[in-house]
Amino acid sequence: MPETPLHRPGRFGPYGGQYVPETVMPCLRELEAAYAAARADPGFEAELQALLCNYSGRPTPLDLAGNLSRDIGTEARIYLKREDLNHTGAHKINNCLGQVLLAVRMGKSRIVAETGAGQHGVATATVCARFGIGCVVYMGQEDMRRQRPNVERMELLGAEVREVTAGSRTLKDATSEAIRDWVTNVADTHYIIGSTVGPHPYPLIVRDFQSVIGREARAQILEHEGRLPTDVVACVGGGSNAAGIFAGFVDDADVRLHGVEAAGSDAGHSLALGLGRPGVLHGSYSYLVQDDDGQVLEAHSIAAGLDYPGVGPEHSYFKDQGRVHYDRVGDADALVAFADLCRLEGIIPALESSHALAYLRRLLAADGPGGDLVVVNLSGRGDKDMHTVMEAAR
Amino acid sequence: MKLAAHTDRIRAAGRKALVPYFTAGYPDDATFLDLLATAADTGCEVVEIGVPFSDPVADGPVIQQTGHAALAAGVTLRRTLELAAAHHATHGTALVIMSYLNPILTMGVDAFADAAAAAGVSGVILPDVPHEESAPLRAPLSRRGLNLVDLVAPTSGAERLEVIAGGSEGFLYLVSLTGVTGSALNTDGGLLEFIADVRRRTTTPCYVGFGVSTPEHARALAPVCDGVVVGSALMRLVRDAAGPDAALGAARRFLTTMNEALNECPEGNAP
Numbered sequence: 001m002p003e004t005p006l007h008r009p010g011r012f013g014p015y016g017g018q019y020v021p022e023t024v025m026p027c028l029r030e031l032e033a034a035y036a037a038a039r040a041d042p043g044f045e046a047e048l049q050a051l052l053c054n055y056s057g058r059p060t061p062l063d064l065a066g067n068l069s070r071d072i073g074t075e076a077r078i079y080l081k082r083e084d085l086n087h088t089g090a091h092k093i094n095n096c097l098g099q100v101l102l103a104v105r106m107g108k109s110r111i112v113a114e115t116g117a118g119q120h121g122v123a124t125a126t127v128c129a130r131f132g133i134g135c136v137v138y139m140g141q142e143d144m145r146r147q148r149p150n151v152e153r154m155e156l157l158g159a160e161v162r163e164v165t166a167g168s169r170t171l172k173d174a175t176s177e178a179i180r181d182w183v184t185n186v187a188d189t190h191y192i193i194g195s196t197v198g199p200h201p202y203p204l205i206v207r208d209f210q211s212v213i214g215r216e217a218r219a220q221i222l223e224h225e226g227r228l229p230t231d232v233v234a235c236v237g238g239g240s241n242a243a244g245i246f247a248g249f250v251d252d253a254d255v256r257l258h259g260v261e262a263a264g265s266d267a268g269h270s271l272a273l274g275l276g277r278p279g280v281l282h283g284s285y286s287y288l289v290q291d292d293d294g295q296v297l298e299a300h301s302i303a304a305g306l307d308y309p310g311v312g313p314e315h316s317y318f319k320d321q322g323r324v325h326y327d328r329v330g331d332a333d334a335l336v337a338f339a340d341l342c343r344l345e346g347i348i349p350a351l352e353s354s355h356a357l358a359y360l361r362r363l364l365a366a367d368g369p370g371g372d373l374v375v376v377n378l379s380g381r382g383d384k385d386m387h388t389v390m391e392a393a394r
Numbered sequence: 395m396k397l398a399a400h401t402d403r404i405r406a407a408g409r410k411a412l413v414p415y416f417t418a419g420y421p422d423d424a425t426f427l428d429l430l431a432t433a434a435d436t437g438c439e440v441v442e443i444g445v446p447f448s449d450p451v452a453d454g455p456v457i458q459q460t461g462h463a464a465l466a467a468g469v470t471l472r473r474t475l476e477l478a479a480a481h482h483a484t485h486g487t488a489l490v491i492m493s494y495l496n497p498i499l500t501m502g503v504d505a506f507a508d509a510a511a512a513a514g515v516s517g518v519i520l521p522d523v524p525h526e527e528s529a530p531l532r533a534p535l536s537r538r539g540l541n542l543v544d545l546v547a548p549t550s551g552a553e554r555l556e557v558i559a560g561g562s563e564g565f566l567y568l569v570s571l572t573g574v575t576g577s578a579l580n581t582d583g584g585l586l587e588f589i590a591d592v593r594r595r596t597t598t599p600c601y602v603g604f605g606v607s608t609p610e611h612a613r614a615l616a617p618v619c620d621g622v623v624v625g626s627a628l629m630r631l632v633r634d635a636a637g638p639d640a641a642l643g644a645a646r647r648f649l650t651t652m653n654e655a656l657n658e659c660p661e662g663n664a665p
Binding site for chain 1: 449454
């Protein structure tokens with residue numbers, strides 16, 4: 001797993017760090033050491049590759065979406081990186097497989113995780129079932145309501161789903177509660193963070209485990225087209241699917257990278273990079289949606305997986321460096337893009353991924369900045385969102 | 395005055411410090427100030443004032459609730475310091491601000507240090523700033539005469555204990571358990587061994603907190619430490635009281651009992 005030249009231990013430029021209670025600091029050291037040892041061990045890489053291939057179904061296809069191009073009215077060729085075809089229906093399992101192997105190496109017998117849309121919770125519950133490890137998933141009450149099928153899936157997979165009723169009852173509060181559990185049970189418990197957030201080394205580890213998306217996509221586009229894409233597009237909540245696909249192209253200076261945040265609606269937004277300013281939440285220093293007193297605000301998005309006021313520290317660094325262009329798409333446009341992909345390509349995308357799809361209409365408009373070869377990370381499938389989409393339609 | 399001057403004086407006088415924690419502006423500004431006065435009346439010489447924060451990851455349910463209520467009532471870091479100054483104008487209590495980092499970053503570390511010093515604050519506890527991240531905070535605070543209180547935990551291990559305890563100032567905050575504030579505490583051999591291990595590494599006064607909630611805890615800990623912090627147990631009494639007067643009465647009885655338990659230590663000023 002190659003490091004990007006931007007990486008510096010513990011920080012991405014000024015962003016990242018380890019802002020956590022002392023109780024878990026030794027555990028972060030242990031995780032750093034375990035990860036370094038794993039990366040140096042060819043056996044670890046082989047075991048992970050075998051799981052990604054045989055259990056999750058990698059490599060995922062890079063799929064030309066011709067009808068979508070025609071509907072947009074563009075000559076550009078649009079490829080979808082089909083992370084929705086992973087086992088459990090999203091990119092989340094790439095990280096969970098890597099982290100559960102680390103947990104086993106560290107001798108941990110219990111896993112905790114937070115989840116927003118439920119995709120990370122399902123992926124965690126899935127790998128815990130496979131490895132016979134106890135699993136507790138924290139999920140906000142509001143998310144449990146709107147992602148009911150994923151709650152049922154997690155329970156079927158043997159995980160205990162604990163309802164979080166604090167604050168906005170969404171991903172932010174579920175993350176706080178997962179951290180509290182971890183602080184309490186740190187001796188036997190590994191915390192599988194679902195995105196490129198949290199204290200070092202999590203943003204780095206999650207990025208590395210997700211970078212398989214970018215490596216595959218780069219090789220596939222070269223095979224299909226004989227050249228690199230002009231543009232790569234991904235949605236950004238915490239930012240793991242974006243970090244994963246960007247990792248494959250960040251060193252290709254001519255490839256434009258676009259991260260799409262959730263602009264939500266009149267009820268609020270999740271624009272950490274778009275409207276926030278740097279601050280500390282959940283262990284790292286990064287752009288953050290907060291008020292003038294440094295209180296973290298409740299985020300909003302119709303996509304539960306983007307409904308988070310923070311963002312991974314590497315994205316904050318990319319923003320400041322100007323390496324990635326961050327833009328925004330609201331609930332309404334995401335819903336349109338969701339319906340479009342169903343109708344045009346026979347693919348039901350996750351509402352999160354629908355934000356990246358909606359951005360294509362601006363990117364590839366006649367006066368838009370897009371080039372003629374675009375890769376979009378279709379980070380997950382949308383079966384889980386049927387309830388939300390039907391509710392929005394009413 | 396720096397916190398160290400207070401805590402050294404308390405130890406030199408042979409007293410064990412009872413450090414009550416109050417969420418700033420809870421249940422309202424006036425009652426909060428009366429609670430601080432009550433603490434001073436009952437013999438508490440150091441008081442911890444909690445700045446409410448939207449995402450208090452180190453806190454259990456009680457302090458999450460009181461902080462949430464204070465936030466809803468509009469309590470900010472700035473308001474917290476105004477309240478601290480109001481108490482400081484009439485009392486000699488050593489005031490320690492406990493805050494998560496983000497409100498302080500937002501105000502600016504230097505601006506915070508200036509404002510805290512002007513309000514009569516002696517020390518600062520930052521539960522989400524471990525030793526590794528503390529340097530950019532410690533120097534500006536120190537320049538204004540404020541001590542940054544370090545925390546050590548049962549999980550810290552010898553190497554970290556040595557470094558953290560060795561550099562500690564004001565008091566060293568011994569987190570009594572692996573968990574959040576207000577968890578159930580077991581004052582058994584493991585905890586006593588941890589405390590003894592820490593004390594071998596520093597001459598800084600050692601105060602024990604997280605889960606300390608009963609006179610029995612105070613009696614068990616008095617012989618082995620220099621003070622205890624009580625937060626959730628005290629804030630639960632305040633929260634559950636029928637009104638401000640009941641809250642003040644409950645706090646007075648609790649703090650009196652705890653102070654008596656802490657200072658009836660038969661070994662006197664040992665260890």
